[in-house]
C-alpha cells in the first residue's frame with residue numbers, strides 16, 4: 213500500500229480525520245504534503261488509498277471506471293439500517309447498475325432538462341419570492357435557509373411522491389428534515405464512520421455503535437413506507453403514465469412480477485432508493501445554495517455584478533428567469549461555480565472499492581481495496597486554482613467574457629458513480645438562486661455577516677445565518 217499516517221489500534225486515523233480543521237479537508241492536504249498525492253489512511257482497521265491529484269483520478273476513476281465502481285461499505289451496517297444490500301449509494305454490482313440506470317431514466321422521464329421539472333422548480337421560486345416580499349415589508353432579520361430548505365425538500369418530494377410541502381404538510385417536512393440531518397450527523401461521527409465502513413463487526417455491536425440513528429431509521433422508513441403504501445392504493449396498472457418516481461417504480465415492479473421476477477424490483481429496494489435520493493439530494497443542495505447566499509452577502513460588490521447582469525439582460529421587464537436564460541448570465545454561473553468549488557460540500561468523498569486487482573503507480577492493490585478520490589482536494593489544488601481559498605468567480609470567466617469550462621471543477625464527482633442528481637441540482641441552483649437575486653438584494657443582518665466557516669460531518673453545513681432583504685422592484689433604489 214502507498215505510505216501514509218500511522219494508524220492507532222481499532223480507530224486507525226479516524227480521530228485525526230474528525231479533528232481536522234475547517235474546511236474539513238485540511239488533514240487530507242497535510243497528508244498529501246507529507247506523503248505525496250497518493251497515500252493510505254485507516255478508518256478503523258481498514259486501509260483506504262486516497263487519490264488527490266486530478267491527473268491520477270482521470271487515469272483511474274474516469275478512464276478505468278469499471279475497476280473503481282464498487283462501494284466500500286459495511287454489509288453489517290446495510291443489514292442493520294437498510295435490511296440488506298439495497299438502495300443505490302451503498303451497494304455494488306448488478307442491483308446497483310440496474311437501479312442507477314432506472315433512477316437516471318426516471319429523472320429524465322419526469323422532466324429534468326425538460327419543462328415539467330422546470331415548472332415545478334419555478335413554482336418553488338415563486339413561493340420563495342412571495343414569502344420574501346412579506347418579510348421585506350416587515351423589515352426584520354430573516355433566516356433564509358428555512359425557506360430554501362422547504363423549496364429544495366419540496367422538489368425532491370415532488371419527484372419521489374408527487375407533492376410539495378405546502379402549509380398543510382409543513383410539520384411533515386420539518387420532521388423529515390430533522391431526521392435526515394440527525395442521521396447525517398450521527399453517521400459522520402467517528403463511531404458512525406467506523407460502523408458505516410468496517411466489514412465484519414457483529415450486527416449487535418453495529419447497532420450499539422450507531423444507537424443514535426435508531427429513531428431516524430424507524431421514523432424515516434416509516435414515512436417512506438407510508439408514501440409507498442398510498443401510491444399502491446391509488447395506482448392503476450392499466451395506465452402507462454407516471455406522475456412520480458414511486459409510481460414508475462411500482463409499474464416496473466408489476467411488469468417484472470408478471471414474468472415471475474419478484475426479486476429485482478421489490479419494496480425494500482424502493483424504500484431504500486427513496487431514502488438515498490432524499491438523503492443524497494437534500495443536504496448537499498440546500499447547503500450549496502445556503503453557501504451561495506452567504507458568499508453573496510459577504511461580497512456585496514460581487515452581488516452587485518450579479519444584479520447588474522440580470523438587469524442588463526432583462527431590461528425593464530422583470531420576470532422569472534427560466535432555464536433558457538441560464539447561458540446568458542455568465543457572471544451568475546461563474547459565481548455558482550466558485551461557490552461549489554469553495555463550499556466543497558463533501559469534505560471526504562464516498563469510499564469506492566476495487567472490482568479487480570490493479571497496479572496503481574507501482575503499488576499492487578487487491579480487489580476489494582477501498583479507494584477514495586478526493587474531489588475536495590482537486591478543487592482546492594493551488595496549481596489549478598491559484599490562491600485556492602480566495603473566493604473569486606472570475607476564475608471561471610475567460611478573456612472573451614465567456615464561461616470557462618474547467619474540468620477540475622468536480623463537485624458532483626466523476627466516473628461511474630458520478631452524482632446522478634447533477635442535472636436536477638444545477639437546475640435548482642439556477643432557478644432558485646438566480647431568481648432570488650432577480651427580485652432581492654441580500655444584506656447582512658444586525659448581528660453581522662454570515663459566517664463562512666463550515667460545520668462539517670459527511671456534508672459541509674453552512675452555519676445558519678440571518679440576513680436582511682431589500683426588494684429590487686425599483687432597481688434604481690438599490691444601485
Ligand code: HEM
Nearest residue numbers: 300301492493496497500562623624625629631632633637
Ligand atoms: C449540489 C448538490 C449535490 C452535490 C454537490 C452532490 C454530490 C455528490 C457526490 C460527490 C456523490 C458521490 C459520487 C462518488 O461516489 O464518487 C454523489 C452521489 C449521489 N448523488 Fe449527489 N450531489 C448533489 C445533489 C444530488 C441530488 C439533488 C440527488 C437526487 C436526485 C443526488 C443523488 C445522488 C445519488 C443517488 C448518488 C449515488 C450515486 C451512485 O452511487 O451511483 N445528488 N452526489
